[in-house]
Amino acid sequence: MRDPGAPMAGVAPRFVTGPTMHHVVVMAGTGAIGLVAVFAVDLVNLFYISRLGDRAIAAAVGFAGVVGFFQISLTIGLAIGASATVSRALGAGAVAEARHLASVSTLLSVILCAVIGLGTVALLGPILDLLGASGETRRLATSFLTISAPSLPLMGVGMCLSGVLRSAGDPRRAMNTTLLAAVATAAVDPVLIFGLGLGLEGAAISLVISRLILAGAAWHGVARRHGLLGKVVPGRLGSDLRAILGVALPAMATNIATPVGAAYVTYSMATFGPEAVAGLATIDRISPVAFGLVYALSGAVGPILAQNHGAHRPDRVRRTLRDSLVFALAAVCGAWVVLALGQGLIVRAFSAEGITAELVRLFCSVLAFSFMFTGSLFVANAAFNNLGHPLLSTLFNWGRATLGTIPFVTLGARFGPEGVLVGQALGSVAFGIAAVIVAFRVLPRPEVAEPRPGHTLCFPGGTGVVALAAMAVRPLRRWEHRSGNG
Template identity: 60%
Template sequence: MNVRTSAHSARFVSGSTMRHVVVMAGTGAIGLMAVFAVDLANLFYISLLGDASVAAAVGFAGTVTFFHVAISIGATIGVSATVARLLGAGQHAKARQVASASLIWMGLVTIVLSAATLALLNPILNALGARGETRELARTFLYITGPTYPLLAIGMCTAAIMRSTGDARRAMMVTLTAAVITAVLDPILIFGLRLGLTGAAVSNVVARIALAVVGLYGVARVNHLVGRPRIGRSWRDVKPVLKVALPAVLTNLATPVASAYVTHAMARFGPAAVAGQATIDRISPVAFALIYALTGAVGPIISQNLGAGRADRIRETVRNSLAFVLLTVAVAWLVLAFAQNSLIRAFSAHGVTATILSTFCSWLVASYVFVGCLFVANATFNNLDRPLLSTLFNWGRATVGTLPFVAVGIRHGPIGVLVGQAAGSAIFGTMAMLVAFLVVRRLPMEDCARLAQRHANEPTSSAVSVPGAAAGNTIAPRVQ
């Protein structure tokens, strides 16, 4: 075992928790912002083609991809929570075994899911409301990018593993590398070779290959948390991960389900409305990269302090995370409100598309306070053995907090759809945060230590594999 790596693994059990939140969220956000800025630039290039059907096709393709991203994020939550908890308890060898087994299982599961998605692509797009040329363009895009979903999942998982050790800088480099590649290839393929939407799809494929390769190198060669796979023991090693990952996957699936319903509602108002929704979906991750990074940032901090029996630091982390959300949304709201006219011109938006974009920048950005509350609450529940609470609140938001509100809003046009979605988020984000505070308030230090000990004794293989034998984001929701 690498002594230096082990000695510095549990770095979150001391020092300022606010500093840990800011550093982890900040470094994570830089990587996410780079990826999503390129994704936004991708849509910008496509908008220059002057065809609303192409922009709408990107929106439909993004909704399908969102399901795969949500599943991968749920799985990485389980990996991150388990590995960080073991590192916090000083069990580096077990953490390494869990990380290795998790990557194997994630690869196998996403291969099956990708094949199923491609086989059912036509009925999926029909259910979303895609029609005519827009449907054909979305199908072409997904046939090119769909087979690389496993690479996207592996890249996300390796970044989560590195964040679990506190190596936020290297986790950031995973996404930055892919972002740089995409930034270079997009204009060349879309305009230089005149491939249009197909060029954007090819660029995504190359970026996902880079995600997986750079991520695997970081966890295997640098952090020494992945070694030669031991297939016979992989199920026993991955069982502790599944206890958190399965509820987390169910939780995360709620968001794309709600998004699919909103996209279906927008489709009633034509390609221009779907294009407006697609533009918002690419502006918001850039504007709120710090918010999207919070789930991956807060989780390891809570888990390491759980492993160390520090209930006081867990409570402090949750409080500081909420303060961080409020400040981040206030700044982003101010910037977007002043920049809205420039954004409308940049994306050649007019009519319904421009109205949607203006309403979002002027008022609806405020609803991200409640989205941030939900993210912090999810990280708290998942890392304190309350994953079912995450499932409850996320599915509540996706069903009771979306369907009736959007159904009422749809009577008032596409803006009503967006307002209805924001109202549901406000209700469930507030409730989730209140329950999260209740959970950490009732976590005495002795109970925290017992909970950590129970997880430290989870059955995992005791053998240590040889470092570096493996070949070689968290990416927030909505990556193409």
């Protein structure tokens, strides 16, 4: 019988040795495939639904997508809490503690996601009114969410356990769990939507099936292959919850800022009619797939940072952050070229016409590069969440969602729906740059000499900006240490 505290095959800290760029590429690459598979479920749904040729249905998917974005952002926050705490434990060689943390994280995901999913159904009317949905579009969005929202606990378990798999140094298995769910959706969607004539309701049922497969496959990988799930020990429950929620709650607060900003963008776009909302819905489903490597960075880089932090390797922590930014730039440039060259095919694939097609073309040809600054924010958030400064990620994400979104989008809306997209893109620039600057400032100090002032990052006037950013966040850092987050 295996000693519960003994090291197990496959859970040794893998990221404390070897080239950090290699770890970033492998983790982001496998994580992107898995994450793209999750978002591809929505993209596949939209593709089949667009074949029905009804703009009201496509717009309904847009409104439902904003609500779903809120929900998924919360599950990702829980997954970050699980991944960060389990990674630290594994990095320190405490396998038994990692097992307890993984078990409590799973239980927490089930309970919180059940409350969120059922609460969404109960408050659907006010939620859709707030987003500006009306008429047939509102009715269709209500139908879709009534079916899909209660299955959120399955999504929460799948995302949480996928994070645990990445923490255990098994990104390929984490990738395969989400990939399996996406393949199932691609197979079931046309049968339900067209074969059985269920339309939008068929797409919702397909989403529930994909979440069930995701949860089952992730549980098998964590529990059966790695032995990282066991009984929840009541005596440890309080301390485990504090450790997980210490990261998860700020991460959830951080992640929910993005859908808040997206909700305002959708509300602004709704004033231009269903075609504009349909264009936004298409962009919102293309971008996570096109920029999957960027979206994956936050979850992928986290375990690398956390293990090296737990192993007291500040030099590797700093190198990982730099390599992640270089990787983000390369990923964005590659995706931008593909989108720009393939924009005509994308427009035809989703039967986009009129303003819907114009918005898609604007995004693909010009605005896609703004994801470099979004990616920078993701990388900085990973550093904040895994190095003991989760309130900083909350600060920057909410700053981008409010000060970096509302005034820019409001001004842009005066020039039409295209202005809404331009305003959204411009607002992310300043916050992406500032977040990276501060991330380098809060890194643990390496034993070797620090870089000379003004050379932390290659930004003009770096010294002054870094100094101002450090002054702005110093009170928050002191508060974090007093509250136990540091």
